Amino acid sequence: MSKGETLDSARWAAALAAGLILAVPATAQDARDTIVHGADEEPATLDPAQVEPGAGGEAVIFHVYDRLLAVGPGSAELLPSLATQVPTRDNGLISEDGLTYTFPLREGVTFHDGTAFTADDVKYSWDRVIEMDLPESASDILSDKIAETRVVDDYTFEVTLNEVDASFLYSSVLPMTASIVSQDAVEANGGVVAGEPNEYMSDTPVGTGPYRLTTWNRTENLTLEVNDDYWGDMAFDHVRWEFGLDPDVRVLGLRAGEFDTVETDPSYVADLEGAEGVIIYSEGLLLEPLHIGFNLNIPEGALPEGDTIPLDFFHDVRIRKAFNHAFDYNAFINGALAGFGQVNPHYVPIGVFGYDPDAPIYDTQDLAEAERLFREAGVWDEGFTVSVVVESGSLFEIQCLILKDSIESLNPNFRINVAGVAEAVFDEALSQNPVEYAMWAKNGDPAADPSAYLETYSHPDGEWGEVHGFANGYADPGAVGALIDAIAEELDATVRAGMIAEAQQVLYDDPMWLIGAQEGAVTAYRDWISGMVIQPLWPRPSMNFALYDKAQ
């Protein structure tokens, strides 16, 4: 190549570079009034009748739809939303027998398509969830409890329950599944078909919320625009969720100013602390206890090769208590959770009604007590090998590794195999009944009422009680079940709190889980965002973008 050709090439390269550089300032002013959020999980669906509890779609549904009631920041108190009053016995909106709830509705509200909101839409929305009854949804929060829904008039909606349920408002009215959709929009786009998802509603929300969905580029981003016709306080800025981001890239992006807010977890706090312009915000705890389950219903021949435990290994309460005593809670909370976490009692998360700060909890490693219990149970000399299945590369896997270290440090004959598998494999394994592993690790699904946790994770006839055979292990399964049932039916808050406190003691003495901790609710954001507040009762990431103002 001659010098002349070399010079020509250099000139072309310089010209291109100059063009690119000159173009950069033209792009630097964008996104001034849009909050860019680095999200962890993309929604699978935006249909309240299809959304899975705890999944990414709930966060978007929270912003584009309203429900009859809401919770604000800083408190678990129920607030009016599309209903103008919170039903209570005192205001007469809960009937004397506790079965009928009346909701006076807000007038002058319109859906994003301009149609008027009325009681018909409420009835339609809830009936639709029940009729579709999709397996991935939380339809049972309505179908298991509701006997009848009624339109009294255009702005009065009534619901009658099958039985008295103290948790109804928190467990059934507040969750995203109970969001109010536009009847006209649904009927014009596929209607309601039992057992079948509605593809239109899956990606075209028509709600009354402070935001409306404008674009959704799959696996890339999703944009919400402020709803100028919103009935309540107007949001400050638009929002764009960016998906598919590696957690490290999210953190880098926040530091570079490309994101205004990011979903992160405590393990990244060290990377963000002291970074210029970055604020780390922590408020409360996520309502998703990180737990390890004990299977008391192991089928014959199902355990992985190498597991030596008998099928009734966890029937013995001493074994379960020994595991709880052996776990190194300090290492988990101060290590993996970077100090953002706290252990809750079995099984009532901190921040939920009825949590008793004086309840006994397993929050300190006590190897001496663990050894005593293992010896008493007769497994000390022979030892055991047991596998725990978990999603690989997750915080839950770290919890299992800490358990492994904790147990194996006690006795060289004790062995824990941590079977890390892909998420899809894990989900499929846990959907089996009975489960073919002795132990597994995950987090609980968030809920606003203690009965949701007690019924799901502690009741001998509940979802996990039935699968894991809690009745094989409880000293008195009937009494435990009766107590949890009574808690669900007690409408007097004071009496109910006392019963929940009792349950926490009972479950401490007879634990069916090992609870590592409740993870702290942590987020990180740029200092040009004001109004930041998070509320663990809001769907993860526990943020409400309508309250935040970007002043870059």
Next chain:
Amino acid sequence: MQLRDYIIRRLIALPILLLGVSIIVFSLTRIAGSPVGVYLSHEMSQEEVLQIEQRYNLDKPLPVQYAYWLRGVFQGDFGWSGVASAPVAEVFPAKFAATMELSVAAAVVAVALGLWLGTYAGVRRNKMPDHITRIVAVSGASLPLFWFGIVLLIVFWANLGWFPVGRSTNDIWESIAHPTGFYTIDAILAGSWTALMDALWHLVLPSITLGFGAVAIIARMMRSSLIEELQQDYVDAARAKGLPERLVLKRHARRNALVPTVTVIGLTIAFLMQGAIAAEIIFRWPGLGRWMASAVVRGDQATIMTYVLFTSVLFLVANLIVDIIYAKLDPRVRLGD
């Protein structure tokens, strides 16, 4: 065999080969386990799992599932992507366009820089420029793409803020239509200089990352081939006839040196598409690679099957094109023999 007949024979064999590949891959993915997992949550009951299986025909025998899948392919229905939460056919074109755009940009970087470096080094054999080129080539071949990309990301994006990450600035992207899915082409069609610059600016880091390794391979091949050609008798004859050195190089030596280099270029471009996975993850490029990485981890078999089918077509067609170019460059090559 005539070139035309050769092409026809290869095109006839293509669907048969694809059918064989699809059966093998379908079987292998099912050996790994049921694809239902990506649609489940861990709290589903067995009855709910069965409902999901019925929805996606996963409760049928394997040959029937394959037949459903094949029928869907002919109808343009490639199944439902659990990762993208949308039909695969709806998501694939945009992802493909993004990956192709990145791969083409990386290929342009690799070919332009590789040929230039290789030629530059070849005519300055064993002099300082040749040594420097060798260092560049070795580092390009040795540096892990992932590491190199993250270094560029940290330096030029996170710290200096010179280059962006992702494919576009959202507002600029939304300001033009996207009939082709290729941001650069769509910007040109829309007559938007801002969008074109935005597209090119976003391409800089990922295309350098992806293309750098290929630069090394192409440069080395070009250098070796050129050195060999420059030692041939016809080059001496051309010089003896008084032809300027630059014409000896441009019209004779370099053209012949390109013959083996083109083969390498063809293979390299094909491998660029695979290497795009890492570049897409690092730079948040919304292409097939990133989508596929998630699909593999999460067991999204509908997406995996479509990707395998697509890349099989691509490889077979790419090989055919390379063979044709090869024959055109060197008339001595006989096809189909």
